[in-house]
Amino acid sequence: MGTSHAHSSSTTDADLVHAAQAGDVSALGSLLIRHRPSLLAFAISLIGYGPDAEDAVQEACLIALRRLGELRDPAAAGSWLRTVVRNVCRMRYRARTDQPLDDGLAATLRSSEPDPTELVWQHATRDWVWHALADLSPPLRLVVMLRHFSSVTSYQDIADVCGVPVGTVRSRLHEARGKLSQALLATADAAHGDVRVVTGEWRRYSQDMVSAVYRGDVAAQLAVSWTPTVDIRGPHDLRNEGYGALVRGLEQDMLDGVGYRVTNVAASRDIVVCEFELRSPPEDPLHCPPGAAWVLHVRAGWVEQARLFQLRRQPVETA
Structure with missing residues (x-):
């Protein structure tokens, strides 16, 4: 500063x-x-x-x-x-x-x-x-x-x-x-902790999560950071099942050939927004939405609530 x-x-x-x-x-x-x-x-x-x-x-x-x-x-x-x-x-x-x-x-x-x-x-x-x-x-x-x-x-x-x-x-x-x-x-000008440290940690975590999905051990990755009773809300009936349904969905994505890439992470003390690009398999280009965002509510280093939001696919123009 x-x-x-x-x-x-x-x-x-x-x-x-x-x-x-x-x-x-x-x-x-x-x-x-x-x-x-x-x-x-x-x-x-x-x-x-x-x-x-x-x-x-x-x-x-x-x-x-x-x-x-x-x-x-x-x-x-x-x-x-x-x-x-x-x-x-x-x-x-x-x-x-x-x-x-x-x-x-x-x-x-x-x-x-x-x-x-x-x-x-x-x-x-x-x-x-x-x-x-x-x-x-x-x-x-x-x-x-x-x-x-x-x-x-x-x-x-x-x-x-x-x-x-x-x-x-x-x-x-x-x-x-x-x-x-x-x-x-009011020009509140004081020394503050560098947010890049927090954001960098969550970006690395997000990238590690993607790697875990590809390795097939995403459940182990979630177990060290998400509470077993995490409240997950989003499409596909993810609500209030812990992360079991999420693990099954990610494993199925891998079997279907879906690709993931971290595109953006914005992190504060207890709220983290992680954005991902989703790539559908070549044989099924409309298999998944183009991207997704996770909103994570964190306390004492543990994710207690997660909200999945899928980006809307842009309509295809026809001649």
Whole structure:
């Protein structure tokens, strides 16, 4: 983490951006405090006065936190932030639906985007992000992790993962963004443990699990980390059977020739999101969905609850 510094009114936007990109979280907080009134006014001019405008600015703050490393012209930070707010407002005005937010920002960023989590790793604010997330309640933390740090981004998909209505997802995201935005604007700048250690451990664990599936000893792998009474919920009648049904399903996948590959892991203190690519056997290309995400609830190192979410297959266009 960067060291906290005082930022005077004579400090330019470019100075704040350079400091923030170097890991000074307080510089990012100062930048957002400086522009927040104009951003809120801009949002109100686009979608009217009310909680939606405030929520749009809060979401823009989180996007700025994640994407500041991509800003190529630090002197243009003000116009970049307004672009972020405009895209957030456009998505809300057009959809108020399940289209992922990041799609609306594609035009403002370089065309070949890294994985969302890689953006966080690229600058030292990552530890602040995850420390702030750890202060949220598990339900709030989960929706933020899914929305901003996984490919399960649509409101409906998040609702399916969490087992709650879409309206609840919206309200939880609103509350979580508000708390994170307040923490950021308060420039809570302290030394935090490096989240890469935790995430790296869970990524290795996920890869070991895939290897265990191929070796045929997945039951032994689960036994050292999942409680025997783990509550598993998902398709194919997995609910409340411990991991026996899961083991049988994975063993059958191997017999059928299904392939697995870990694509993303987002880990906090007690919630882990593990994403996998699934490859159907060549002779049966529609055998399985294109991917899956596990949401694991962990206590004292043991997985006590697991929710399996399968990605939807994109419809095939016909001539």
